[in-house]
Amino acid sequence: MERDSVEDTIHRLEWSLQFEDLTENEKGKLLSEHDNLLQKLKGIRCLLRDAQMQHHQKFHKVWGQLMKTGYQNSRFAHQQVERFACLYCSQVTDFGLYSPNKYYRPSEDYMP
Numbered sequence: 001m002e003r004d005s006v007e008d009t010i011h012r013l014e015w016s017l018q019f020e021d022l023t024e025n026e027k028g029k030l031l032s033e034h035d036n037l038l039q040k041l042k043g044i045r046c047l048l049r050d051a052q053m054q055h056h057q058k059f060h061k062v063w064g065q066l067m068k069t070g071y072q073n074s075r076f077a078h079q080q081v082e083r084f085a086c087l088y089c090s091q092v093t094d095f096g097l098y099s100p101n102k103y104y105r106p107s108e109d110y111m112p
Contacts, residue, residue: 003044003045006040007041009037010034016030017030017031017034
């Protein structure tokens with residue numbers, strides 16, 4: 001949220017510097033504020049990068065977050081788990097009490 005606000009302010013300052021008729025004194029103030037905001041934005045991005053890295057280190061080092069690819073559900077999560085859950089139970093969280101190693105097999109049907 002803070003990053004969005006800083007980026008919006010930077011954009012407005014850049015627009016003002018490019019299109020408004022400003023005195024040299026006003027341009028100097030805006031450039032100084034622009035530079036300060038760029039430094040602040042750089043710091044915010046570093047904090048976000050570090051927080052994201054800490055978050056991702058909590059998961060398996062090779063597979064990562066199993067049901068996600070970045071910010072979206074993985075194909076496995078969408079095509080397998082969600083569809084399976086829709087067919088056999090009301091929601092995915094119904095599987096919460098079962099072991100992740102449980103193997104679900106359909107009952108056998110014999111041909112007449």
